Amino acid sequence: MAALTRVSGSVGLISLLNPPVNALSAAVRQGIVDTVRRAVSDPQVKSVVICGQNGVFCGGADIKEFGGHMSGPPLVPIFNTIEAADKPVVAAIEGSALGGGLELALACHYRITQSKARLGLPEVSLGLLPAAGGTQRLPRLIGVPAALDLITTGRHLTGAEALKLGIVDQVTDQNTVEAAVKFALSIVGQSLESRRISTLPCPCPADIDAFFEGVMQRVKKSAHGAIAPVACVQAVQAAATLPFTQGMQREQELMATLFGSGQARALQYCFFSQRVVSKWSSPSGSRWDTSKPKPVTKVGVIGLGTMGRGITVALALAGLSVVAVETQQQQMMAAQHAVSGMLERTARRRGVSLVGDQIRYSVELEAVADVELVIEAVFEDMALKEKLFKQLSTLCKADTLLCSNTSSLDIDHLASQTHSPQLVVGMHFFAPAHVMKLLEVVYGPRSAPQAVATAMELGKRMGKVSVAVGNCSGFVGNRMLMPYVEEASFLVEEGASPEIVDRALEEFGFPMGVFRMSDLSGLDVGWKVRKARGLVEPGQMSRVRQGRRYSPLGDLLCEQGRFGQKTGRGWYLYDSAGSREAQPDPWLQSFLEEYRARQGLVSRRIDSQEVLERCLYALINEGFNILQEGIAAGPEDIDMIYVFGYGFPRHRGGPMFYASQVGLAQVLQRLEHYQQLHPDIPHLRPSSLLRRLVSSGSPRIQRWREIIRMPHSSL
Ligand SMILES: CCCCCC/C=C/CC(=O)SCCNC(=O)CCNC(=O)[C@H](O)C(C)(C)COP(=O)(O)OP(=O)(O)OC[C@H]1O[C@@H](n2cnc3c(N)ncnc32)[C@H](O)[C@@H]1OP(=O)(O)O
16 A cells, blocks of 8 residues: 655655555555655665655545544654654655645655645545644644635645745656655755754744634634634644644644534535536436547537626636627627626636637627537526527537526426437526536436536536436426525514524525525516416415415515615615615514514514524425435435535535434424424425435435335335
8 A cells, every 4th residue: 555665776765555546544554654664764765755656646534434433553643753754755746635645745854746736735624624733734834824724725726836835845847756756866964954844933923812813703704603614723823822742732632523523524425425426327327437428619608698608707717619699789798898807807816827719709699500519598488498499409510419507497398399309408507607616417308318428527627516417397406495495484474584584594504594695696586487487476465376385575575676685675675786785674574564464474483493494404305305206316416506506504514414414303303393383385294205214214325325216105
């Protein structure tokens, strides 16, 4: 798991051998212990280089080991031994040096890196902190503010950025290991005193207490209840205020509280789930590993409203040629202007340079005749989309993939308008499309495996987490959102205020509660959908529609012109149209009182437990229905959709993982309880899959797929 060879006469070359990322498994750690001992005691070895096999230095601790019993030598003494060695040790960083991988490099006396290598301490995104000395060595090397930024965000740096910050000593575009060996030969005999980071003083800001107080406030605010970022700050504070050995003790104590936490389990589940969803499969038997994506270089985007603009930017940033079509000249010009600005801002933020002339604008649909894939992003109007798909099917090349960005309309129906329904899939982006990481790829029963594979691959090229899902109204994300949003409105009818509902959800970890989110996206959006479904009865207050409970509150607000932030009034009051500062609205309070009185509803006190249970369990219950119907292949798919598309707190793992943490029997029992109280709300009726899982002993979430696939009686 680690090999020692002697190269260039006197350099001991230690290679980590654990593909694909040379994670520090027990065997690798033992390998490092053995090879370092041999290299240090071999009189013919004058200096040492540590590298990783296959162009990757080290992806950090082996995350797969975290769930079980940890055995093998611990990292901290290994790294201390390396640092204390009396022969120079040089890290040769290629590919990645992340987490424990970077901590290993920090224990070495010198670091040489490939310019494109990725370096970072991403432990915080796994619910942990860099507990093999990372929180103590990095601040000593680059100063407290820069170390705090890297450790609390977990962001990756390129080799070139790492050089600027002083994390590495040299960057090369040549063979990194050869450069490191050459360097190792050149430093034999030099003093190592100043190279042992643990012995360096920690460069600190002037008023250290005030500094950490400010940092802690900012970190807590953006953590939304995640505990790891807070522990990271505490650990770095220890580096700034304590000697190294005591700082290390503090690091270990903080790590101990994080390591066994539910949040760490949830975040590590997210890490693996993100990879699971890329290995998609569909009920027709098509799969990621047997379906080859079609090469795509040129994409057409039709409709340059908010979504079309964002999609155009995302495609261009991924290096694709884009033909952007908007039928009205004036709207096209406005879109062109907006896209240029978005591209410039995003490129600046990401530190990438723009490639010119990637986007061609046109008012003619024929402009997309030679593209390999079209993404339609026109209004959510089935008649308009039908017409467009018919036209595209005639004018595009016979093998062009036709994709729709619809958020809820029937993909099969759109496919049926074309000559080649197998080439039609949904590509459902989330606003703003160049920022949000989620892409729902929607397949129908006739979609070709290659069409799904191509859309998934295109999403990946755009840096998205692509999740393949089946076709149904609202697909996965919006279908589950309906009961969640409806429950929130029912709670307000029953006595809660929008503030009470939002506070409970925000304390749970959502960046915004239902009502603040609705005000941001516009109440008219849901109004339009409800109208299309025949649910809206203007001026009417009836609370039963289409045979089930309905809340007309949202419709009544829209009828008053209260569309949310854009009109300065919605569920909240804003200083002016477009302002973001939500204030409780006394008008809304009296409106609700009057509404309840007219409905004969007696307002009652609703606590945050009820808010969370009714909103979240209704959402989760719909998730179980979706799994049962095979619309999502597994709970990981749903969880990644909610984490990346709907702001579900990542440290809760996603709704299905959260349900597994709460306990499926508990979720079932509470749903049964609420269903008894509200028999007119169908989405509180427990899903039969939930019942089946509970009667199977509530297995671990990783086993749900087996149970879902098992034949069962519907009784
Ligand atoms: C109580 C004391 C305990 C002490 C514990 C000490 C703590 C140490 C802290 C750590 O080091 S935690 C780990 C920190 N490292 C990371 O977070 C890196 C995670 N990996 C990545 O970001 C990426 O994988 C990569 C390294 C940048 C490579 O990306 P790429 O896109 O090239 O490949 P992937 O598809 O992501 O990964 C390929 C394959 O490898 C698996 N994998 C990656 N990293 C790890 C890892 N650290 N441990 C175990 N497995 C890892 C990944 O799951 C993929 O597997 P698959 O089966 O092919 O899907």
